[in-house]
Amino acid sequence: MLKNLTFDLILTDLKAQTHKKCFREIAHALADEAGLDPAVLTRLFIYKEKRQTSAIGQGVAILDLQSVRVSQPLLVLAVLDHTVDFSAPDEKPVDLVAAILSPLTDGAVHLQRISGVSRLLRDQALCQSLREAKDRDTLRLLLMAPDKRLYAA
Secondary structure, eight states: OOSOOOOSEEEEEEOOSSHHHHHHHHHHHHHHHHTOOHHHHHHHHHHHHHHSOOEEETTEEEEEEEETTOOSOEEEEEEEEEEEOOOOTTOOOEEEEEEEEEEGGGTHHHHHHHHHHHHHHTOHHHHHHHHHOOSHHHHHHHHSOHHHHHHHO
16 A cells, blocks of 8 residues: 655646546646646546546546656646536536556556545545645645644644
């Protein structure tokens, strides 16, 4: 199991009217960090979404991709400025989106990242706090392991 689940990039007030525009914005932010073409990332997100929704319910979606062009894993959390329809199983619109980008060779570790992010974002109290947070620093503090929050404060 992964001991440290750290989001490399946190996006606040992401403006997108559709899930495709949301993918585009996240892809642009990820592309800068990963050195990848944002148009390619956007197309990959859309392709995966056509096969199966990334929405897991309760206003949360988790995008995940593995690629040979990725040299190190990247995790992104985006808080949307309003809800967007992702065709979630519970029919609730999404306003929290996590994106996990991993090297193709990560295999089981990639699945552990997805599992860890999913477990984290199933905590409704945490998700509500993330939605209400006003800035990146507050979001980062909320995402820290409880034992590390004391040192950061």
